[in-house]
Amino acid sequence: METSMSEVQESGERRENKRKAESDGERAGDENMSGSPCESVPPTNETPRKKTQLEDDFLRVTKKAVVVLTRLPEYTIDALRPPTPQQFYSEDESPSNSDSDMQWEPEADSSDSDFSVSKKKTVKPANTDPTRRPSPQTSQNNNNEPAPVIISSAFACCSDETTKIRPNLPEEEVNVDMMVLARKRAMRWQRGKIVEIVTREDGRLKYKVSFEEKGKSLVSGHHIAFDTIPKLNQLYVGARVVVGCQEDKLRFQPGILAELPTRKNRLRFLVFLDDHMPVYVGLPLLHLVCRPLEDAVDDIPDGRHKSFMSRYLKDWPYPHLTQYKAGQSLTVELNGVQQRCEVQVVDSSLIHVVFQENQHMEWIHRGSIRLKHMARFLELRRLEEHKNG
Template sequence: MEVDEMETRMPELQESRKRVKTKKRTEPYEERDDDENMSDSPCGSVPSTTETPGKETQLEDGSDSLSVIKKAVVVLTRLPEYKISALRPPTPQQFYSEDDSKTAKHAKNDTTRNNNNNNNEPGPIIISSAFAHCSNETTKVRPNLPEEELKVDMMVLARKRSMRWQRGKIVDIVTREDGRLKYKVSFEEKGKSLVSGHHIAFDTTPKLEQLYVGARVVVRCQDNKFRFRPGVLSELPSRKNRLRFLVFLDDHTPVYVGLPLFHLVCRPQENVLDDIPDSPHKSFMTQYLKDWPYPHLTQYRVGQALNVELNGSQQRCEVQVVDCSIMQVIFLENQQKEWIHRGSMRLEHMARFLEMKAEERNGDSD
């Protein structure tokens, strides 16, 4: 609270130089009407705690007397809404910025048209906004760094089957007639393979300056620390994903991992998606990297029912957990649980949204 003003009272000068007795005030203090200033205040007015004496005392030495009486007035001022919001503690799991919310509002109309009154259930809002706010968080350009040398007796991770990589040692480096290098790897769990540079990964933890969205990586399996699965790095750590890395495995499974859990492929192909077999997942990753850093994301809440594609048909699910860009759903028919990206084309709402966008593009081109 602030002292808004000080009222100064100026009594008349006494004409006579004669001694006058102290005269008692007969008029009450003038009260300021602050109703206008207080009308917006969330609480009532508070009386002032500063009182001035109720008597005016004249000097007795015969000189002109001047008496100043000050009155403190307390005024409550309502804070602007933005200041009130700034004083409130942040809500938990607040991952989306104000810009995201604005974008979500713009996307709401498109999503509503896309629902087609499916069981009278409202579809989710689909947003497409910058996933990060710093250039080093949004980059998808491979950094121009010198390649690390691959040598005999070096421990690496190598491809044994399409979704199964294992730790092994380079025992020989073979140069083909066309100049390409092949690496002979002896696996720890027995067996040997002759693989290309894009089918081996470093056994060491990658450095942050080596990482970018679209990097080819392999991730250690949680249920077997000796096995690894290939994927594509799809999010760098930011405030929106609790400082974790998102990796899309080649079977379309999204996983959040820490830095020690994944490894960089040694000699990735110019187009990392060439390592992924032709499939809906490859189409999804192509579009995802094209859209980055503005990926489409649906917004679901825990307990919400939805349809998700499984084995070629849409199955009824319920949202169990929402974790940043991914969510866990449970299929009601067999109680199977699965993690899925909130922008996956397996989501019925997202598939319809993308179809609608494709139709709009085709209509504009006609």
């Protein structure tokens, strides 16, 4: 009987201990799951209280962080500044040189002083004073067309790029049966063969040319050109040349060489054709006239273009150029009438424009007399020179 009571007591004690252990386990589980049920808790060997203490210490450190500013000396600040344009560019590669096409100034179209001309291009500072009223010289005209800056800066820095003196080289021979380019009409030269050389009573030579297409002509030495590609040392600004037409291999047009290859024109030759049209060409399209006149301009028909070329060669290597940028409106002569157009592209000394009335497009030299402002500038300059005697 005593044994049975003892077993009962032991069994009761075991049940009581088991219940306490389960109760302690539930409380421990509740403490471990006190966080959000959606977050995974990383394993740690520290007690929850110790972890909370570390977080509190970290927050206290963060709250106490400060930023200390130290003023640098002036010489240190100057050393950290980026280079200015004068430091970064040489004089010939400066953005303010003549191949920079993005600078222009609005000036009055009704004033005689609406042109800015200098040996080196300058940019006027903007009017930053709100109380200062613009002067008439800086206002725009009625058709909202600003007058461009007209510059006169050296086109190239190397004498080989600016020379306008004919080189002292021996003349190449011109013989019978030689293939040449000969003048058939004023603006049309064609390939042909010299079939006879005629000596006139006054000693002048004439060349009878039989054209490849058809027909014959008796022409002077300044109306025939070599069919071969010239050498670079034979070329100079002012040389009388004939240019091959890219669209028509059988057509050639006469002109005067106006620019030699430079970095500014991307190593191309600029030629003014006798009809005032400017073209950039490569060496293979150039042909030298065999026996040019002493002054090549004398071979151009009388007119405005002849006067323009005389002035251009006189001013070289400081040709007058207007400064335009893409999207700018201007007035240009077309078929004898001043018409409105817009600049599409600026390519070295040329601009590509489209006329508003008929959408006609063409390339125009930035110093062309067809430009309204340039024509007026050249006329004012001519009158001033005539006045000064």
